[in-house]
Amino acid sequence: MKRLKRVVLFVVKSVAVLILVLVVVGGILRVVWGRQYEAQLSALKAKGEPLTFEQLRGAKIPDSENAAVVYDKIYRQQSSQPQIKRDLERIGWFGNPDERKKNPKLWSEAEQILARNQALLAQMKEAVVSRPRYQVLYDPKLQDDYYARFTTMRGLVRFACADAILKARAGKMNEAVESLDLACKTANVTKGDQMVIAYLFRCAGNSIALLGGVFQVLQLGNISEPQAKRLFETINSADLMTGFAEGMRGERVFFLTDPANSRLMASPLPLAYADGSAYLRSIQKQIDGSSLSWKDAKSKGLVASEDSAPSYFGFTTLMIPVWTHGNERRFRTQADNACACGFLAVQAYRARFGAYPATLADAESKLGWTLPKDPFSGKDLLYKRQGKGFVVYSVGPDMKDDGGTESDKAYNYPKASGDLVWDWSK
Numbered sequence: 001m002k003r004l005k006r007v008v009l010f011v012v013k014s015v016a017v018l019i020l021v022l023v024v025v026g027g028i029l030r031v032v033w034g035r036q037y038e039a040q041l042s043a044l045k046a047k048g049e050p051l052t053f054e055q056l057r058g059a060k061i062p063d064s065e066n067a068a069v070v071y072d073k074i075y076r077q078q079s080s081q082p083q084i085k086r087d088l089e090r091i092g093w094f095g096n097p098d099e100r101k102k103n104p105k106l107w108s109e110a111e112q113i114l115a116r117n118q119a120l121l122a123q124m125k126e127a128v129v130s131r132p133r134y135q136v137l138y139d140p141k142l143q144d145d146y147y148a149r150f151t152t153m154r155g156l157v158r159f160a161c162a163d164a165i166l167k168a169r170a171g172k173m174n175e176a177v178e179s180l181d182l183a184c185k186t187a188n189v190t191k192g193d194q195m196v197i198a199y200l201f202r203c204a205g206n207s208i209a210l211l212g213g214v215f216q217v218l219q220l221g222n223i224s225e226p227q228a229k230r231l232f233e234t235i236n237s238a239d240l241m242t243g244f245a246e247g248m249r250g251e252r253v254f255f256l257t258d259p260a261n262s263r264l265m266a267s268p269l270p271l272a273y274a275d276g277s278a279y280l281r282s283i284q285k286q287i288d289g290s291s292l293s294w295k296d297a298k299s300k301g302l303v304a305s306e307d308s309a310p311s312y313f314g315f316t317t318l319m320i321p322v323w324t325h326g327n328e329r330r331f332r333t334q335a336d337n338a339c340a341c342g343f344l345a346v347q348a349y350r351a352r353f354g355a356y357p358a359t360l361a362d363a364e365s366k367l368g369w370t371l372p373k374d375p376f377s378g379k380d381l382l383y384k385r386q387g388k389g390f391v392v393y394s395v396g397p398d399m400k401d402d403g404g405t406e407s408d409k410a411y412n413y414p415k416a417s418g419d420l421v422w423d424w425s426k
Contacts, residue, residue: 033273040280041256049249056194056253057135067131067189070123074156075149084120087113088155091162095212107169110162121163121182124156128185134192150201153190157183157205161213168220176217177227183209184234195254196247200326203333206238210340215422218347228348229369236341236372240334244327245290251323252283278316286323294331294376295399303328328397331375332420335394338372339422342381342392345369346424356390359383376420387425394420 041051050056063069078084093099094110114121136146160183167176187205190198214231217223255261261276289302297303303324342360349363350356357363360383364371374381374394382401383392391404396419406421 033270033277037273037277037280040277044280050253051256053253053257056250061133061135065131065133067127067134068136068193070127070131071149071153071156071189074120074123075152078152084117087117088152088159092155092158094162095158095165095208095216097216107166111166114159114163114166117159120156120159121179124160124182124186128182128189134190136193136198146195147197150190150197153186153201154204154208157187157208158212160186161209161216164213164217165220168217171221173221173223173227176221177223177230180209180213180217180231181234183213184231184238188238191243193250194246195250196244196323196326198250199243199247200329202238202243203240203326203329206240206333207336210235210336214340214344223344223347223351225348225351225367228344228351229367232341232344232348232369235337235344238337240330240337241375244330245287247326248283248286248290248323251319252280255279255283275316279319282316282320282323286327290327293378294397297327297331298397303331331397334372334375335396335420338374338381339392339394339420341369342371342383343422343424345371346383346390346392356385358385360392382419386423389424389426391425392422396420 045051078088091110091113094106100106160179164176164179164183167173167179184206187209188202190201285300286302289297289300292300292302294303301324345360345363345367346356348367348369353366357366360371360381363369371381373379376397376399377395381392381394382404383390384404386404393404393406395401398417400417402417402419404419404421404423406418406423
């Protein structure tokens, strides 16, 4: 019995000593990591980097110039009027050509939806024509509401695309191009919003406007050179390669001002400061690398990197894939924009000369247009005559010319092979 008591006493003392050591070590680490975290904040402040939303946003834009005011009104309308919300959701089905083939009634349904929502198109035009800037007074407490607004705005891009498709089918190509122009401009209206979610909306909106709008409309009717040039100028002005760094600055401000993160930093957990420091370093890495080429960004782990932080850095490990895939999406969307510009140049050339050009360089010189480069290679887009038409393509994330063959796994970049193709060969 005495021996058992001695063993129990030894175990209790050992556990007590271990707890004491852990507390002391934890306290030391919290001080050390806390100082490193504060040093990072001081360095950012010394560089003039924004650390609050007031610093990030700058002076308030007058409501008369702020497109966000119009979209806020639309968002509140669809929140209070279920029919508008249902219509915006339903129009997405019409935008899918496979769904239209399976259900021809979608054509008449889309006509009815657009007929009862013409006011939405008028509001969208007001936002992109009369209000040149975009600024949201972001409140972390309304984060879910903020994200929901972008869902509504994606619906508006689809709405304008559906209007363009219906107009093209009716032979009203001028009106169809006007609606396409509206869709493309709506997709890029958040250019002044300094949050990553706003940037990712731009990427998603551009994809909808191009593949769900431009490409489908041209399948329904011929486009003239002036019409092609109008769309070319709008798409080419989007420049998706810029804006990502500002979005990352916005993410940093959100982290520093979010009450939940502030409570975590105030907790006795030493890893909170280590995680916070890793988070700030990861964001700065993305900001510093935002001007790099695809090849250099890939070599530095700024794209498709999901293991850049230890797993016990919970928040940082959770967020790094969001940023790296957002950075990948930046290159992918810019490649789509570039291909759309090349595609429109070829169509404009045919409208003027009655045949497709032998090369994209020929289209550029004859039209007097300057086509954007392939963001993955940094070189000219690729083009070839194929079948009854042509293909315009980017080499894609693998940076190899696969002859205009797009892999089924093209979105599993950067590991997948295959090109990013605009195929007009059938």
